[in-house]
Amino acid sequence: MQECPVGTYKNITGSSKSLCSPCPAYELPHRAIYMHIRGGVAETPCPYKCVSDRYRMPHCFTALEELIYTFGGPWFFGLLLSGLLVLLALVLSIARMKFVGTDEFPGPAPTQHGSQIDHSFPFLESLNEVLETNRAEESHCHVHRMFFMGPNTFSEPWHLPHTPPEQITDIVYEDAFNKFVDEINALAAYQWWEGSICSILCILSYPLAWSWQQWRRRKKLQRLREFVRSEYDHSCLRSCRSRALYEGLKVAATPDLMLGYLDFYLGGDEKRPDLPTRLHQRFPMSLIFGGDGSYMAPFSLHSDSVVISLISQVVPSSIWHRLVVGLNAQLRLVRHGNLKVTFLPMLKWLETHANPALDTYHVRVDLAWFQATALGYCQYGLVIHAVEGEAVAAELQSGSRIIFDQHSLNQNEDADSQLGHSRSNDAYMCKRITGGILNVDNLMTLKDRSDLFHPLSLILHNTKPVGHQDLVGLVISILLLADFSLVLLTSLQLYSYSMVDILLVLFVLPLGILAPFPAGINALFSHGPRRSAGLARVYALWNITSLVNVVVAFVCGLVHYKSSTKRHPSMQPWNLGGDETSWWLFPTGLVLCKLIQARLVDWHVSILEIQDRAVYSNDPTIFWQ
Known part of the structure; x- marks a missing residue:
């Protein structure tokens, strides 16, 4: 008896091949082939x-398809998964509220450090009083702040520059100061291997590179502090008391560790009635912003006890605190790589909100750039100077427009002709602040430096806060779980390949594709607005980095x-049918999920960092209430 060919069967008696019938095509899965059976197929x-x-x-499904069709097919599985994600997100949000408490909910702005005694712990009140007294004495002896x-x-x-600023020439020996600067600069420099590790991590994982850089910055600041506090003999200071007690110098930095400064104090034996100088004698005074305008380190004005004590000689502390809060809210929106556009609203804010309130105290603040380095890095900050009526203010403002430097500004043809006609007070201001005033006229001439990661600022950037904090947190939880689910489904799909x-x-x-989920959970379940905001930024970095994966x-x-179409030319690439034709579905879903997460995390960070929505009010009256 002759066997039927593979793919046919014979259920009647006879030896002719014509009696063989083809097997029903609908019974054969599309990833299956017929098998040869000895003796042929009879049924x-x-x-x-x-x-x-x-x-x-029996269906020749992949692991992913097996999962999907076990739960009723693509549509029913999608609905079931969506409902499960919402349910888990609700549970996660409730657990977060129980665990975190009310730390992250908007409320009154926190008390500025050093502004007043904290009476929330009565048994520590005496310690607070001692600390406040020490800060007051320290501020009273302060001579000058020299920025790195x-x-x-x-x-x-x-x-640090080797030439001592004129504010400290009377309290230091210049030769000894130059030696001190050499030692400080040598300590502040990094080893080659530190930068090499950072470069490698930038290629492999940018969030780890950023964490490495912050860790090394923290270690560097700690080393500089130890050197100045206990190792350096303070021989550059003229005060015998300062040299004997190792006092008179103090190194500190802003919280982002990008701006460092060296404070000079009197030793107490100078016998100079003109020292320390009053605030008006220090005008124009520079206050440089910390940060660089990036997502991880936005610009901010750090106002510590020394600055507050000095400013309070002219401006009430409450006014200054409010101005700093509003200024930092505006600085959050300034973006590195787009300074020409993002600095403009801040300039307008200074003219409409800040300076009208300071006119009462005959003080004015202006945006300025400072001490451009040989590599072109330029610092930005405020210049505080005194004005005597509107005429002088207008004179200073118009005259300051011609002060700029080749390192950071492109000089136009009109600038050369104006430079010869600058007023003496403009030259004095330029000398004192080692930089120049920025205004609407010369802002467009800024050289805006951008780096390799500048395109990421189009996705990640600081925004104004939005309402509905609970809703934003819930949606982030849903997307975080959806992201993790899509990662698992994508892995199952790739496993079939x-x-x-x-x-x-x-x-x-x-x-990189697995890190966003634990980073997001860590950010959502952390205590305190400041810590939560920092961890949320790290989560945003991991989220964007995973786009490479x-x-x-x-x-x-x-x-x-492509390899499948060679075997099956009839397949369409964008179908939602089988595993081969829906290869694009889960990666596309992941991209959309991560882009939406990036925007929601920006809102979440803004809610945590800006607790008073009035700081963005266009009405100065509402802002100053």
Whole structure:
């Protein structure tokens, strides 16, 4: 008896091949082939096997399809997964509220450090009084604050200029000061291996590179403090008491560790009635912003006890505190790489909100740039100077427009002709602040430096706060869980292609696709607005970094599809049918999910950092209430 060919069967008696009937096509899965059976097939269904061990009998589904069709197919599975995500997000939000409490909810602005005694702990009131007394004495002896140049990076570390500013020439020995600067600059420089590790981490994982840089910055600041406090003999100071007690110098930095400064204090034995100088004698006085306008380190004005004590000689502390809060809210929106546009609203804010309130005290603040370095890094900040009526204010403002430097401003043809006609007070201000005033006229001439990561600022940037904090937190929880679910589904899909695809997605960049979920949970369940905001920024970095892994997954799916079309030319690339034709679905969903997460995290950070919405009011009356 002759066997029927593979793919046919015969259920009647006879030896002719014409009696063999083809097996029903609908019974054969699209990833299966018929098997040869000794003696032939006598009945349906005809025996078959899957084309690869990656597929599972009886439907020759992939692991992903097996999961989806176990729960009723794509649409029902999608609805079930969506409902489960919302339910888990609600549970997560409730757990977060129970765990975190009310720390992150908007409320009154926190008391500024050093502004008044904290009476919330009566048994520590005496200690608070001692600290406040020490701060007051320290501020009373303060002579000058000298800012480090450079952003404290591995390529451009902090450094001090060798020429002492005129404010301290009477209390230091210039030769000894130059030696002190050499020692400080040598200590502030980084080792080659520190920068090399950072460069490698930038390629492999930018969030780890940023964490490494912050850790080394913190260690560097600690080393400089130890050197000045206990190792340096203070020989550059003229005061015998300061040299004997190792006092008179103090190194500190802003919280972002990008701006460092060196404070000079009197020793008490100078016998100079004109020292320390009063605030009006220090005008124009420079206050440089911390940060660089990036997402992780936005510009901010750090107002410590020394600054508050000095400013309070002219402006009430309450007015100054409110001005700093409003200024920092505006500075959050200034973006590195787009300074020409984002500095403009802040200039207008100074003219409409800040200076009208300061006119009562005959003081004015202006935006300025300071001490551009050899590599072109330019610092920005405020210049505080006294004015005597509107005429002088207008004179200073118009005259200051011609003060700028080749390092950071492109001089136009009119500037050269104006320079010869500058007033004496303009030259004096330029000398005192080692920089120049920025205004609407010369702002467009700024050289705005951008780096390799500048395109990310289009996705990640600080925004104004929005309402509905609970809703934003809930949606972030939903998207965080959706992100993790899509990662698992994408991994199952890639597993059906090849184990090599799984390894490529996991390790290019290393574990980047898995890191956003734990980083997001850590940010959502952290205590305190400031800590939560910092961790949320790290979560945003991991979220954007993982886009590289998603692109790798997309490429792997495309390569698999191209190889499949050679075997099955009739397949359409954008169908939602089988596993081969829906290769683009989960990577595309991940991209959309991560982009939406980026915007929501920006809102979440703004809610945590800006607790008073009135700081963005266009009405100065509402702002100053």
